[in-house]
Amino acid sequence: xxxxxxxxxxxxxxxxxxxxxxxxxxxxxxxxxxxxxxxxxxxxxxxxxxxxxxxxxxxxxxxxxxxxxxxxxxxxxxxxxxxxxxxxxxxxxxxxxxxxxxxxxxxxxxxxxxxxxxxxxxxxxxxxxxxxxxxxxxxxxxxxxxxxxxxxxxxxxxxxxxxxxxxxxxxxxxxxxxxxxxxxxxxxxxxxxxxxxxxxxxxxxxxxxxxxxxxxxxxxxxxxxxxx
Amino acid sequence: xxxxxxxxxxxxxxxxxxxxxxxxxxxxxxxxxxxxxxxxxxxxxxxxxxxxxxxxxxxxxxxxxxxxxxxxxxxxxxxxxxxxxxxxxxxxxxxxxxxxxxxxxxxxxxxxxxxxxxxxxxxxxxxxxxxxxxxxxxxxxxxxxxxxxxxxxxxxxxxxxxxxxxxxxxxxxxxxxxxxxxxxxxxxxxxxxxxxxxxxxxxxxxxxxxxxxxxxxxxxxxxxxxxx
Numbered sequence: 001x002x003x004x005x006x007x008x009x010x011x012x013x014x015x016x017x018x019x020x021x022x023x024x025x026x027x028x029x030x031x032x033x034x035x036x037x038x039x040x041x042x043x044x045x046x047x048x049x050x051x052x053x054x055x056x057x058x059x060x061x062x063x064x065x066x067x068x069x070x071x072x073x074x075x076x077x078x079x080x081x082x083x084x085x086x087x088x089x090x091x092x093x094x095x096x097x098x099x100x101x102x103x104x105x106x107x108x109x110x111x112x113x114x115x116x117x118x119x120x121x122x123x124x125x126x127x128x129x130x131x132x133x134x135x136x137x138x139x140x141x142x143x144x145x146x147x148x149x150x151x152x153x154x155x156x157x158x159x160x161x162x163x164x165x166x167x168x169x170x171x172x173x174x175x176x177x178x179x180x181x182x183x184x185x186x187x188x189x190x191x192x193x194x195x196x197x198x199x200x201x202x203x204x205x206x207x208x209x210x211x212x213x214x215x216x217x218x219x220x221x222x223x224x225x226x227x228x
Numbered sequence: 229x230x231x232x233x234x235x236x237x238x239x240x241x242x243x244x245x246x247x248x249x250x251x252x253x254x255x256x257x258x259x260x261x262x263x264x265x266x267x268x269x270x271x272x273x274x275x276x277x278x279x280x281x282x283x284x285x286x287x288x289x290x291x292x293x294x295x296x297x298x299x300x301x302x303x304x305x306x307x308x309x310x311x312x313x314x315x316x317x318x319x320x321x322x323x324x325x326x327x328x329x330x331x332x333x334x335x336x337x338x339x340x341x342x343x344x345x346x347x348x349x350x351x352x353x354x355x356x357x358x359x360x361x362x363x364x365x366x367x368x369x370x371x372x373x374x375x376x377x378x379x380x381x382x383x384x385x386x387x388x389x390x391x392x393x394x395x396x397x398x399x400x401x402x403x404x405x406x407x408x409x410x411x412x413x414x415x416x417x418x419x420x421x422x423x424x425x426x427x428x429x430x431x432x433x434x435x436x437x438x439x440x441x442x443x444x445x446x447x448x449x450x451x452x453x454x455x456x
Contacts, residue, residue, distance in 0.1 A: 042334045063333040067298055074441040076433070105291040106270045107335035205304070213302040216444045 002083050002178055002222055003148050004215070006068055007140060007194050009089045009184030010061035013118060014039050021047035035118070038062045038111055058185040059090060064211065065184050066110050069103045071216040077223045086143060087184065094138035094147075098131040140194050150179035153199050156214055157189060160201035165221040168202050173225050180218065182211050230305070230406055230450055231376050232443070234296055235316045235368060235422050237412030238289035241346060242267050249275035263346070266290045266339055286413040287318060292439065293412050294338050297331045299444040305451045314371060315412065322366035322375075326359040368422050378407035381427050384442055385417060388429035393449040396430050401453050408446065410439050 014034035023046045027037065041048060041060040048056050065087060077083045087095035104110050117123050123132040152175045172178040183190060204214055242262035251274040269276060269288040276284050293315060305311045315323035332338050345351050351360040380403045400406040411418060432442055
């Protein structure tokens with residue numbers, strides 16, 4: 001079983017201190033609460049820029065998580081229950097992705113699903129299967145130490161040691177309960193808390209590759225070893 | 229150079245005969261014209277169901293194209309100009325994807341880009357590079373015979389002959405100007421016009437895999453041969 005953690009993910013609802021920004025007047029007038037809207041740079045760029053949010057360049061990109069989840073959950077590896085997926089957010093929430101989740105390709109459906117999850121903390125299918133579960137106040141350390149308890153943690157980062165996918169997968173495959181970590185944010189690097197847990201850190205290419213592409217290729221190579 | 233055609237793609241603006249449907253009243257009242265809105269099953273499901281649109285189960289899924297393009301355009305193969313991408317739509321429009329296009333991961337930005345393309349027929353970057361070009365009344369045959377002129381056409385379809393990615397890529401790589409065709413629609417099979425052009429038709433798996441996953445893995449294997 002491979003564990004995948006999407007870490008420091010740029011997923012959160014609108015911070016209260018942003019909500020009073022003049023550029024969000026229309027949203028305020030709509031009657032929605034800030035906790036009912038995902039922070040999204042496409043719509044809230046000026047509010048983000050002028051509000052001195054910590055690490056603002058890493059925030060407000062729920063579309064990045066959407067595309068990574070689409071790539072990971074479409075794999076036979078996931079469908080055959082050889083992959084567990086966890087999302088750790090920049091505000092220390094953790095989302096546990098259930099084995100049977102099919103993630104909607106439509107962004108507005110995805111957004112609705114995530115807002116529902118943030119409100120109710122759980123998404124359960126009609127037949128009672130847990131599809132998504134969200135826990136507040138869970139740090140990356142909590143997730144690793146209390147929940148996954150992996151026997152190796154490998155980070156993927158542009159500032160890691162250059163190795164190809166086959167190498168990284170062969171290494172992961174030596175372990176019983178390996179964990180691979182990738183960033184769910186647009187720019188920058190892992191926070192220091194995450195860095196402190198990474199036993200190895202690899203870069204896959206000299207090119208700056210999108211996280212969804214890296215995950216997609218890594219899972220494919222892992223699947224090949226797993227099937228052989 | 230590999231050519232990729234996303235065929236019978238479920239991309240179109242709202243058909244005029246749908247626009248009068250009672251469920252679309254709110255959209256009509258917004259002042260937008262039907263030509264300024266992409267047909268989308270997430271929002272127009274009831275209107276699609278009750279309007280007797282031909283092949284309605286294959287229509288109204290622009291999110292599928294979005295995810296396929298994200299997968300294809302993120303590859304080093306595309307970034308290094310070894311891949312040409314064409315979109316053929318269910319209404320016989322053809323979109324030529326420029327070599328330098330970066331497709332937005334945000335769906336609302338993607339939607340805006342496509343609506344802009346439908347209106348102006350071209351998207352040009354600030355420095356004058358052609359990013360996207362749309363031609364009306366271009367059949368799949370026109371695209372193949374007049375534009376791409378490939379020396380082999382391979383279709384990927386669940387009802388093709390079962391072969392793995394390496395096999396399909398090795399075969400494509402034997403040719404100077406190969407073309408691979410995949411469907412940009414949610415269900416069903418290629419239209420008969422497309423079928424008539426396919427010299428070979430392969431299935432990659434017994435599992436029903438998403439088109440974006442198939443393309444992502446195919447391009448990765450092709451890249452490996454190309455780089456070796």
